[in-house]
Amino acid sequence: MKSKDAAAPDPTAIGEISSPPFARLPDPASLFAARAARLSQLADASGLAPYLNFLSGLATAQHLIQADLPPPEGPDTQTLMRAREFEMPPLHRNGIGDGEAIHAVFDRLFAAADAINKPAAAAEALRRVTAADREARLAMAETVLSGALPADAIAEHIFVWAALQVHFARLASVLDAAKLRPVADGICPACGGMPASSMVVGWPGSHGARFCCCSLCSTLWHYVRIKCVLCGSTKGIAYIEIEDHGGTVKAETCDECLGWTKIFYQNKAPATEPIADDVASLSLDLLMREGSYRRGGFAPLLAGF
Known part of the structure; x- marks a missing residue:
């Protein structure tokens, strides 16, 4: 090479x-379905086929779990004005809170991911993150949002990252580009x-x-x-x-x-x-x-x- x-x-x-x-801005209604299709296409000619097919399944799950979620609530006017004044992003990565919206995404994605064909190690990681309580899931989310994944729990944090992607793509979609x-x-x-x-x-x-x-x-x-x-x-x-x-x-x-x-x-x-x-x-x-x-x-x- x-x-x-x-x-x-x-x-x-x-x-x-x-x-x-x-x-x-992202369109969550098509974003993850398109990503799943591309991953599947790439898998057909790749030595990484098993991993790409797993990720295609995960992206499909990201797409499907949005079906009955309530519409995302964007930042209020005051938050938007403050973000613009101080040149800050309008969405707060470090303050996702403990609302029902993020936990609904966690629950739905982890349940949908259970049906994906995956290695035993990934299945065990999914079992652990599914069994984790709300506090533990939010702690993992904070780790992901810091831009680092712990070497001994990468798979668990990838599932959390996938849920956060859905959550934040939906929030970003209602902003004014x-x-x-x-x-x-x-x-x-x-x-x-x-x-x-x-x-x-x-x-x-x-x-x-x-x-x-x-x-x-x-x-x-x-x-x-x-x-x-x-x-x-x-x-x-x-x-x-x-x-x-x-x-x-x-x-x-x-x-x-x-x-x-x-x-x-x-x-x-x-x-x-x-x-x-x-x-x-x-x-x-x-x-x-x-x-x-x-x-x-x-x-x-x-x-x-």
Whole structure:
């Protein structure tokens, strides 16, 4: 396996970029079903097929449990005004509270996940998180929201993360995208989450623009290219990819913070889904481990590899 050093600027024509919106909110009614379909498609030609099929089942569960949930309640006017005034995300990641909404998502997702075909270790992890009381589940949620997964309980926390994704995607969906503003480099403007990856899109009106994808609520936000997603530097940016992979995914490296993030080229591969394709491109993560850069953002589905 070899890397191709793309130390020169990203070669995709920046002149194609139109006037993209700053943010694109998730549609929970279609988000997880589309992700499940993409994971299943990727599994057909991958050595990670068992894991990708498991994740497809989990995404299907994320989709199905929303059927009878009450409509999400977005932030009140005062919260929105304060967030705008102080340049903060309107959704509070560190204060999900102990309301019925989050516990309903926990209960439904854990029950639906029981039917997924999975390894014995994952089944045991699901049993533990299902048996956990509300306080313990909220403690695990706080750990996930901190951007770290404990090495001895990754699987349990992935189930919790999957539930949080549903909860926060629903909350983000009722925000006004036109009123979202940049918060900080590497921070979702809707919920404050870290990016899972970024992608150069081919959407009408946004062709050639780059959007980051939140690992928590799945909000997409516009972020200029050839700029580090993690620290905002425009110096020392380079691109590394695996040869003969079609140039559809690269590692964007930064010599200022020594971090790297994945950048997908959805304009070249329209079926790209940032969470699903992140897992399927594990080979790039393995390649990057040989170097001195550390992966930034948050990619819990790759935490066990």
